[in-house]
Amino acid sequence: MSEVVIDLPVLDPDSKPFWESCRRHEMALQRCAACGQFRFPPRVTCPHCLSEEYTWTPVRGRGTVYTFVTFHHVYHKAWADKAPYNVSMIELEEGPRLWSNVVGIAPEEVTVGMPVEIFYEDVTDEVALPKFRPAGR
Secondary structure, three states: OOOOOOOOOOOOOHHHHHHHHHOOOOOEEEOOOOOEEOOOOOOOOOOOOOOEEEEEEEEEEEEEEEEEEEEEOOOOHHOOOOOOOEEEEEEOOOEEEEEEEEEOOOOOOOOOEEEEEEEEEEEOOOOOEEEEEOOOO
16 A cells, blocks of 8 residues: 655746755745845736736745644545644735644644744655744744
């Protein structure tokens, strides 16, 4: 019987630099060359000023929990040994929000507004997933 694994990100031309930065454990996001705003998910056009010029810029990896949900029921067998687990929207200090997990604490300890910091879970030689833990732990 084959091992059950979680779905891994699909690297397309827009997202590949993001996932490569995570693999190096140094998250970088697109930053508009015209207005300076960071954006996520990666895309061709800035949603703030419509410029198509940008750079990939490292971010600090700190933020707060914007919202979250805790799953107690398992919807995919790859997550059977992880329940209960949370899916959290993290608002980075630089502004963009992204979905991830807050780990290292009990699910009931996750709160909106909780300061968090990034770390990376190396799931394969090619993919590292950004995860978050309470800041200062």
